[in-house]
Each structure stands twice: as C-alpha cells, then as structure tokens.
Amino acid sequence: MKRKLRSGMSASLLAVAACIALHSPHSLAARDAQTILKETCQGCHTPEADNALSRISHQRKTPEGWLMSIARMQTMHGLQISDDDRRTLVKYLADTQGLAPSETDGVRYALERRLNTVEQFDDPTHQMCGRCHSGARVALQRRPAQEWERLVNFHLGQWPSLEYQALSRDRDWFDMARKEMVPLLAKRYPLDNPAWKKWQSAAPKAEALVGDWSFSGHLPGKGELAGVMTVSADGSDIFKVSVKGQYADGSPFNGDGSAILYTGYEWRGNVTIDGVTMRQVFAAQGNAMQGRMFEAEHDERGLDFVAAKQGSQRLLAVQPGYLKAGSESEVTLIGSGLTGKPDFGKGVEVLDVIEQSPERIKVKLKAAANAQPGVRAVTVGTLKGPSLSVYSKIASVKVVPEFSVARIGEGGGSTPKVQGRFDAEAWGKGADGKPYRIGVFPAQWKVEAFDDRAREDEDVKFAGTMQADTGVFTPGDAGPNPARKMSTNNAGNLKVIAAVDDAGKSLTGEGHMIVTVQRWNNPPIP
Numbered sequence: 001m002k003r004k005l006r007s008g009m010s011a012s013l014l015a016v017a018a019c020i021a022l023h024s025p026h027s028l029a030a031r032d033a034q035t036i037l038k039e040t041c042q043g044c045h046t047p048e049a050d051n052a053l054s055r056i057s058h059q060r061k062t063p064e065g066w067l068m069s070i071a072r073m074q075t076m077h078g079l080q081i082s083d084d085d086r087r088t089l090v091k092y093l094a095d096t097q098g099l100a101p102s103e104t105d106g107v108r109y110a111l112e113r114r115l116n117t118v119e120q121f122d123d124p125t126h127q128m129c130g131r132c133h134s135g136a137r138v139a140l141q142r143r144p145a146q147e148w149e150r151l152v153n154f155h156l157g158q159w160p161s162l163e164y165q166a167l168s169r170d171r172d173w174f175d176m177a178r179k180e181m182v183p184l185l186a187k188r189y190p191l192d193n194p195a196w197k198k199w200q201s202a203a204p205k206a207e208a209l210v211g212d213w214s215f216s217g218h219l220p221g222k223g224e225l226a227g228v229m230t231v232s233a234d235g236s237d238i239f240k241v242s243v244k245g246q247y248a249d250g251s252p253f254n255g256d257g258s259a260i261l262y263t264g265y266e267w268r269g270n271v272t273i274d275g276v277t278m279r280q281v282f283a284a285q286g287n288a289m290q291g292r293m294f295e296a297e298h299d300e301r302g303l304d305f306v307a308a309k310q311g312s313q314r315l316l317a318v319q320p321g322y323l324k325a326g327s328e329s330e331v332t333l334i335g336s337g338l339t340g341k342p343d344f345g346k347g348v349e350v351l352d353v354i355e356q357s358p359e360r361i362k363v364k365l366k367a368a369a370n371a372q373p374g375v376r377a378v379t380v381g382t383l384k385g386p387s388l389s390v391y392s393k394i395a396s397v398k399v400v401p402e403f404s405v406a407r408i409g410e411g412g413g414s415t416p417k418v419q420g421r422f423d424a425e426a427w428g429k430g431a432d433g434k435p436y437r438i439g440v441f442p443a444q445w446k447v448e449a450f451d452d453r454a455r456e457d458e459d460v461k462f463a464g465t466m467q468a469d470t471g472v473f474t475p476g477d478a479g480p481n482p483a484r485k486m487s488t489n490n491a492g493n494l495k496v497i498a499a500v501d502d503a504g505k506s507l508t509g510e511g512h513m514i515v516t517v518q519r520w521n522n523p524p525i526p
C-alpha cells in the first residue's frame, strides 16, 4: 500500500480515501499524537522551543485542512504514515490548532461540499489564488505573515509553470503574492485571534450533544423532510447516530451511523440512510446543529440540515413555507419545545390544530382572499425565526442553482457521473413592489441548447437527460462518442428551464448548466 501510494496512487484517490477516514471514528489511538509527531514528522520538521515543530506549530486549520496537508506530505514528500496514525494526528491538530466557529462563518460551503457555490472574494484574492482552487481554501486557514509567505514560496516552487498560466503571465505573480497578498492574508487571517482563545476556553463539552435532536431538511429534487436524530456517546468525541425521519411525501429517511467531533464543534458523521452512505458536515454547538448531509459517492445529492436539541426551545422550519391568498392548506412547524398556538400574522387564520407535540405542530391554515401578499414572521409563543409567504400570484420563477456544473462519468471508467439537481423557486411581488421569495414549487423541467454552438453540436441530445418532474439531470457517459463531431465526449452547454403552474398559467425560469468532464482531482476542500 505504501509503495503503491508513492508510485501510483493519485493525490485525488488518497484524498478520497482520507476523507472517508475523517468521517469514521477510529479505534482508540494506539499511539498518542506527540509520539507520532516526533517519530514521523520531526525527521523533516525542526524541533523548536515549547515542544513546537517548524511549520506545523504555526498554522491553524480545519480537520479537512490538516488532512490535506498531511496527505500532501505523503504524495509529494514521501511521508510514510499509517491511516490510524494520520487520523490521530488530524484529530489532535484540529483540536489544538483549529478554527473557532466564527472563523469558519461564511466559508463553510467548501467543507459542506456545495460545489456550485459562486464565490465572492474581492480582488486580488480572486485572481491571484481563486483561479486554481476555492477562495474558501485560503479563508479556512490562519497563519502569521511568515507562514503565508512560505506558502507562496511553496506554490511557486512546487508548480513553477503557474507563472505562465492565464492570470499570472499578465502580471508579476510572485512579486504581487509576496508584497500584496502576504500582508493582506496575515491581516485578514491571522494566527493569533481572540476568537480562537475564547473558543478553546469556552467550548461546550462534547457530552452536551448526547440526546434526541429534532431536525428539518430540504433535498432538491425530492422536497422537505423532518424527523429525530438520536445521538449517544461511543467514546471520547465519538458518537453513535440513529436517524428516524420522513419526507413530506411520506417516504422514509431512516438510518444509523457514527460521528466524530473535531475542534469541539466540527461534527463529521457517516450515516447509512436506507442503504446509502451519507456524510454529515455540521457545526454542532450547544443545542444547535446546522450544515449539510450528502451522499458519500455523490456529494451533489445533499440536503440542508438544521437541528435543535430536544429540551431546548427553538422553531426550525415551517413546511411548506407558503400559502395562497384565499386558500386553505396544511402546514407543519418543526422545532423543539414548541407549545401553544402558532401565529402566522395578519390575514392568516389557524382553522384547526391537527397534531401537536413539542417537536411538531401540524395545522390547517386559511389565508383570507384579501390577505396582503408578502412574508410573515411565524411565531410559537416567544419562538420565531422561520417565515410564511402569502401570495396571490407568482410573479417570477428562479432556477436554483442559477449556474451549475454537472459531469459526465462511468462509460467504462470508475468515476461516477455528477448530476445536476435543481429547485424551482417561485417569487412574488410585495405591496411595496419588491420581489419576495415564496418558496420551492413543483415544476416541469427541460434543457435546451445554451447558444448556437450548443445547438449545432446537438448538446441536448448527447449531454444527458433531464427528469421532467424532478429537475434531476443525469449526464451522459464519459469517453469519446463516435456519434459526435470529431468523436468528442458528451460535454454540453445547456439552459435549464423550469415551468411552474400557477392556477393554469405557466411561468418559466431559466438557469445555466455546463456539462463537463470528470473531476480528476477532488480534494476534501475544493
């Protein structure tokens, strides 16, 4: 295995293997982290005062970040380390040199593998760094200036051709990286940050996560779901997890698995739901968990997940979150510690409470025919947060994500296809003339050629198939296709069109999807 690793196993394969490790609890550490650091790292990293090692002791990052650094030591520098030792080290380093919750705010999408996120980093980060990998990879690290500088040196030393690439050959990349980027990064992402010190001393105990959690979620192409996740302790920072839930259409969402807690809040779970392994990447703090749960083999198939510990008081979601003026409909509130009659604001009447427990309240609502269109805060007692949108007609439809990437796969190769998964969002026009989000509606889906080139190349015919009633697009097989011009592959450039019916009137929205080749290099942080 080790020999093979160095000679043949690709960095991406290693990263995938390592990522699986990150989500599964290991046997109790056979060797402690200090011993491993001494015996496997110290050969190349110089000991310093206070038990520190050069480079390693001067950075903070996420579990995925540490995993990538160590995986790089293996693929590029010939480090030999067992999977068990690597797990022990990642855990230790993420715990002692991790990021505070506030330091990961706004960039968790990269950990949650929301790969269709369009990043908004300002120049120069965007062009100088974000052209090869996500800006989040940068924002999820903390270092002093010297370590940012070494990182720049490492980049050029390892990939000297980067200076000849687009967005480098038009400028003096190395000079700019050292003189502009290093000071900027050291200021924006410093090693020493009061937030981290505070988190280290004030982080809640892991045992506080043990118990029943009420959760709510949404899976594009399938809909909303809710249920209970039971967490029990299975060692230090290790948990057993059991999920019992249901989609709005009644289909089950049940399974079991395990999870490990890094840095006091970075929850990484591995749960098999109805035979399919899903990863959990949550921020778990006190009585709240939030993040994304996605299929291990298909991270594009994932759901937004939010949970509240039973016994705490929180209103998580209103399912569905909309109601048409002049109509009656059943709506379910999900949360914990829910008591009393919910209130949905002006013009919305609760006709009947069909079901009521601290975790769920199901009601029948009626919106007055003249109820003003717009968003209303929903309250249960003192609890609030989610909203209900009342509408009389849909003004426009948005395809979400507006821009996305699907990937061809299989076709004799081992890389799976990456699907496109879409939601149709209905938007209304408020009394103030401003657009407001009504919610996700059922739609009829199709794809069309994005431009003349795509029309000429018959991309619609070759690039894949859109499922008309779910918005799930499955790309074509990988490899050359003799039926296409110059036997090219099944890539394509497509418009994604959703048609939503509003009382007999069809409204359409449009998105853009690139169907491209496999992602060969797929590290834990994109």
Ligand code: HEC
Pocket (backbone or CB within 6 Å): 037, 040, 041, 042, 043, 044, 045, 055, 056, 059, 069, 070, 072, 073, 076, 077, 078, 079, 080, 081, 089, 147, 150, 151, 154
């Ligand atoms: C065979 C030599 C070798 C061994 C063994 C080794 N490293 Fe490294 N390490 C390097 C070199 C060379 C660099 C600088 C180039 C780079 O970043 O890849 C480095 C850099 C690093 C960095 C800084 C990366 C960055 O992004 O700035 C970290 C962190 C690190 N090593 C961690 C470790 C850990 C943890 C171990 C032990 C499990 C280890 N290394 C073992 C050679 C080694």
Ligand code: HEC
Pocket (backbone or CB within 6 Å): 011, 065, 068, 069, 072, 128, 129, 130, 131, 132, 133, 137, 138, 141, 151, 152, 155, 159, 162, 177, 181, 185, 523
């Ligand atoms: C030419 C493409 C390219 C550019 C430009 C680039 N990077 Fe990277 N970066 C990489 C690659 C490749 C890796 C290594 C990924 C791995 O370890 O699997 C990497 C790794 C990293 C890491 C993780 C290192 C670790 O071990 O913790 C950080 C942080 C990073 N880059 C920051 C930056 C910053 C900051 C800039 C801009 C100054 C930048 N990158 C520009 C390609 C690039």
